[in-house]
Amino acid sequence: MTTRLIIIPILGAFIGWSTNVLAIKLIFWPYEPVKIPLTKWQVHGVISKRRREIAANIGQVVEEQLFSIDDFISYLEAAETKDSLLNSTLEAVLNTIVKKMPHYIPGYIKDILANIFEEKIKKELPAMLDNLSISIGQEIRQKINLSKIIEDRINEFEIRDLERLILQVSSKELNYIKIMGGVVGFFIGLVQAGLAAVIM
DSSP states (O other), rough: HHHHHHHHHHHHHHHHHHHHHHHHHHOOOOSEEEEEETOOOEOOOHHHHHHHHHHHHHHHHHIIIOOHHHHHHHOOOOOHHHHHHHHHHHHHHHHHHHHHHHSSOHHHHHHHHHHHHHHHHHHHHHHHEEEHHHHHHHHHHOOOEEEEEEEEHHHSSSSSHHHHHHHHHHHHHHHHHHHHHHHHHHOOOHHHHHHHHHHO
16 A cells, blocks of 8 residues: 555656656657558647748747847947947048058158048048938848748758757756656645545
């Protein structure tokens, strides 16, 4: 009797753990449809079967909820980004101008010319960058479909590589599910053992 009271919770824990392990495996496996003999049914992993639909949904969620093209354009149009771009462009243009000046021009003349160019560029460049960011924003909105890019990238993965990636990212959570399956199974077995002891 005592042996039975010990075995039932342990068996329940094993069943709960192994059931969750199998359920996680069946998210992906089998990779290709497997027909059950003498029936019309097929067994196919959930992600393997619906990967295109899932990829489309992920792409849509990322673009609508996490990071959209408009977010990217807003970043390009932000004052900090413009200042950084202005300084980088100004430095690059001035360096190019100074390097292209003939060697026979004295250094102090080069400095004077560089200062003149710098003032001119500082005056004209912000408006040029504003116009450029507007045209780039319009071009991006017309030609880039972020959700479709994400969808295509996910669909390019081999199903085994996709499985490996998902398991790597969510390994702690999936291990927790396995352990909790064992814990719940143990307590269910404990209750069953208790009820069996009372009945007998």
